[in-house]
Amino acid sequence: MMVLKINRARKIEGEIEVPGDKSISHRSLILGALAEGESQIKGLLEGEDCLCTLKIMQQLGVEIKKEKAGRYLVKGRGLNGLQEAADVLDCGNSGTSMRLLTGLLAAQDFYSVLTGDKSLRKRPMARIINPLSSMGAQIYSRKKGLAPLTILGTQLTSIEYELPVASAQLKSSILLGALYSPKETVIIEPAISRDHTEKMLQGAGIDLQIEADRVILPASCQRHLNPFQIQIPGDISSAAFFIAAALLAEKGELLIKNVGINQTRSGFLEVAAAMGGQIEILNQTKAAGEATADLLIKPSQLKGIEIAGDLIPRLIDEIPIIAVLAVFAEGKTIIKDAAELRVKETDRISAVAAEFKKLGIKITENPDGMEIQGVDHLTGGVKVESYHDHRIAMSLAILALRTCDGLTIAGSEIIKTSFPDFKKLLEKVMK
Numbered sequence: 001m002m003v004l005k006i007n008r009a010r011k012i013e014g015e016i017e018v019p020g021d022k023s024i025s026h027r028s029l030i031l032g033a034l035a036e037g038e039s040q041i042k043g044l045l046e047g048e049d050c051l052c053t054l055k056i057m058q059q060l061g062v063e064i065k066k067e068k069a070g071r072y073l074v075k076g077r078g079l080n081g082l083q084e085a086a087d088v089l090d091c092g093n094s095g096t097s098m099r100l101l102t103g104l105l106a107a108q109d110f111y112s113v114l115t116g117d118k119s120l121r122k123r124p125m126a127r128i129i130n131p132l133s134s135m136g137a138q139i140y141s142r143k144k145g146l147a148p149l150t151i152l153g154t155q156l157t158s159i160e161y162e163l164p165v166a167s168a169q170l171k172s173s174i175l176l177g178a179l180y181s182p183k184e185t186v187i188i189e190p191a192i193s194r195d196h197t198e199k200m201l202q203g204a205g206i207d208l209q210i211e212a213d214r215v216i217l218p219a220s221c222q223r224h225l226n227p228f229q230i231q232i233p234g235d236i237s238s239a240a241f242f243i244a245a246a247l248l249a250e251k252g253e254l255l256i257k258n259v260g261i262n263q264t265r266s267g268f269l270e271v272a273a274a275m276g277g278q279i280e281i282l283n284q285t286k287a288a289g290e291a292t293a294d295l296l297i298k299p300s301q302l303k304g305i306e307i308a309g310d311l312i313p314r315l316i317d318e319i320p321i322i323a324v325l326a327v328f329a330e331g332k333t334i335i336k337d338a339a340e341l342r343v344k345e346t347d348r349i350s351a352v353a354a355e356f357k358k359l360g361i362k363i364t365e366n367p368d369g370m371e372i373q374g375v376d377h378l379t380g381g382v383k384v385e386s387y388h389d390h391r392i393a394m395s396l397a398i399l400a401l402r403t404c405d406g407l408t409i410a411g412s413e414i415i416k417t418s419f420p421d422f423k424k425l426l427e428k429v430m431k
Contacts, residue, residue: 003383004393004412004423006400009245011431012299013252018239018425020045020070020232021260022418023168023196024290026053026096028230030104030176031200032074033062033082037227039074044232046070048417049094056101059085076227079179084110088148091116093345093388093417096169098147099128103173106137107180108153115148119388124343125149128173131161135177158183158219165340166313168194168264175201175208175217184219191310194264199289204228233260233292238419240268240318241394242429246297247277248328248402254429256295263291267315271322275302275329304331304374312337317344320395323352326372327361328402335369346387355384355396359403381405390414394422401430 020043030053032039044050046069054072058064061083063075082104091097091114098114102125105112115121126145133139138152158181163170171187175197178185190213198215201208207221239259246254261269261281272279280296302325307315315322319338326333341348353365359382362373380403386393393412400407415422 001411002413004397004409005406006397006409006426007406008403009401009430010250011252012246012249012254012429013431014429015255015257016242016425016429017257018234018242018259019047019419019421021235022047022050022237023096023194024200024230024232024260025050026100027172027196027200028232029053029057029064029074030100031204031225032076032228033057033060034079034179035076035204035225035227036078037076039076039227040229041072041074042070042231044070044072045235045418047420048092049097052090052092052094053097053101056089056091056097059087059089076225079224082108085112088113088115091120093117093120093414095120095123095345098125098149099169099173100176102128102139102149102151103132103176105151105153106132106135106139107156107177110153112151112153113148114151119345121147123345127164127167127170131159131170131174132156132177134161135159135181137177156181158185160186160188162188163190166191166193168197171215172197175215178217179206179223182219182223185217187215189213189215191313192264193313195262201225203289228288230288233287233290234258236260236265236268237317239295240321241398241422242425243268243272243279243295243297244321244325245398245401245426245429247272247300247302247325248398249299251299252431254297256297258292259295261291261293264314267311268318268322270311271305271307271315272325274305275325276300277302302329304329304333304372306334306336308334308336316340317391320348320352320391321398323356323370323372324395324399327356327375327378327399329374331374333372333374335371336366337368339368345389346392348389348392351387351389351392352395355392358382358384378403379405380407383408383410386411386414388414390418394419397422397426
């Protein structure tokens with residue numbers, strides 16, 4: 001188990017770019033494999049999670065060529081061109097890989113087995129198994145819908161399905177399976193979740209209809225994907241750690257270039273602004289249908305707020321780092337309606353509460369969130385745990401920057417799943 005020691009940093013300054021968006025990277029590999037022709041991907045995140053998806057697509061017979069760092073050519077085989085893998089398909093720690101590929105593989109004419117590491121094998125898969133089974137999928141799991149998943153591919157039928165939670169992974173899994181049904185599929189959302197799959201399907205020629213609370217794959221639309229070229233923007237979830245570091249610094253100024261600010265992902269920016277954070281959005285543009293911008297961040301005096309409701313699905317992955325902002329905000333910050341945090345890589349509510357308490361932070365753990373009382377300073381100087389969760393590990397690293405004696409983070413190797421150069425980039429801006 002690796003440990004990471006992070007010391008106090010009073011100044012955060014510089015100009016950086018964060019790695020490509022993880023969600024878009026996964027989807028570009030999968031949809032590129034299903035396209036009829038060669039797709040070009042630039043800015044692919046080369047973290048362990050996305051490389052698991054890449055390897056699995058290769059196991060399914062797709063030729064993927066790396067031209068240079070972050071740049072890949074995917075020779076698509078069309079919707080019906082995938083081949084049965086000769087071995088079990090290992091998703092590592094990637095829930096996105098397992099959930100999206102379950103929908104895709106359920107519609108093939110061959111047998112597949114999906115597994116993952118110890119953490120992934122504890123994460124709930126029943127939420128995708130149930131709707132896919134209603135479409136005719138034959139998926140077998142351990143008790144309580146846990147992986148490994150055995151999938152006997154078959155012809156799927158259409159469905160009208162109301163999501164029990166706002167989940168882009170669940171939505172995308174159903175959409176990938178629905179591509180193989182000639183009839184109309186309707187997915188109804190309780191709240192807006194990430195829409196990268198929809199945008200990319202539309203960009204590949206699928207006449208997907210997006211309405212206020214639903215996504216419709218019409219019976220009449222074509223069922224083949226055109227090849228594409230995509231420049232993947234920087235991941236807002238990765239940028240969030242550096243935004244927080246700059247906001248909490250005593251001095252300095254940080255510019256983060258080419259960050260994706262898709263409205264279904266920009267909840268963190270809204271929360272940071274509501275807390276009093278000084279963030280300027282510069283040079284806004286669009287690439288492959290995705291809004292991008294440069295972000296200029298300055299040290300700020302933050303105040304506690306309440307975060308709840310429809311905003312939660314648009315920042316669910318950023319809540320651990322929002323909790324860090326809350327520690328140094330004046331007053332109390334209340335986070336509600338975030339029970340989904342309990343079924344991430346770890347139970348993130350319990351993990352944040354346990355590690356914050358080690359530092360003497362006043363935090364109340366609730367079934368669907370937490371309440372955090374801001375402090376003036378933290379001593380630190382203790383060892384904290386990552387819980388085999390990359391976002392917990394990176395959030396604690398940013399928290400360490402504001403402690404007097406720093407923190408030692410156990411299990412920091414998990415950061416590689418989403419942000420291999422995190423430590424190097426953090427050291428670059430610490431002054």
